[in-house]
Amino acid sequence: MSWLVYLAFGTAFGFVLSRSGAADYDVVQEMFLFESFQLYGIMAVTVGVTAPGLSWLKRRGRTATGAVLKVSPKPRHPGNLLGGAIFGIGWSITGMCPGPIFVNVGEGKLYALGALAGALVGAALFSTLYERLVPALRQPALKIGTGDG
């Protein structure tokens, strides 16, 4: 698949995130302070649309080009909980989850550059500390080599 297809999907997703409020500091705070239904409504409708569609696609078993559909579930481990808890603090502090960091940079919100730099350094730290975190967190075993990611 051409990289342009992925650029187009990203652009559409970014545009919707921008106009939905998911990439807006105030709307995110209103969600966490229970003062607006907006983002809860979006999450509920998104899952409500995606779940049956996904179930149907999996039963069908083929992509648009006829390839075998692959949906790999994410591994379950204690990092899901601890990492999720750490991420939630960052989401509240910045008013951004990972997608909206990129969207906000595109919108021209200059402070989002700070969030982007922080997220990259945070991911780099996790990447370099990974082997030391594995025993403590029972993270999934490291697989180096071929992959279909």
Added chain:
Amino acid sequence: MLLLHQLEPWHWAVAGAAIGAITLLLLWVTNQRLGISTGLENLCALAIHPPYLRRGEITGSHRWRLPFLGGLVLGGFLSAETSGGWQPFWDLGVFDAVVGLGPAGKLAWMFAGGLLIGFGTRMAGGCTSGHGIFGIANLERASLESTLCFLATGVLTSALVYGFGALG
């Protein structure tokens, strides 16, 4: 109202349906599972090469995750450009009203939060998109548990920063 040109946000049902449609189309057309935070690792892998970033899941996904992330930036740019014109700005809404830091302070605040986002999402193996949307829609227990955790600590953190009712 959004900080971007004081736009009214789309109705949540419209936005949710659009995000769901994009998620399903991405899978149906390209056979890819929606997920943003793994892309942070793809970006890191351009600069550093620890074993964790040499695994196939990363080296094999540059070709789609990197243009997808570029698209997110482009989508934000187009959203601004088509709604009053793109221009850089520092407005941070309720943060300006309550916390009130200048540009350098905002960058530092955002960098600190970003660190937790980058480290936390990678430890969790996903974020709002990979766990919160795709994982929950695929009825994955790890995703439901992780999502409940990040929503809970988000609520607690905002309560600490603003106190309940501060926006009222």
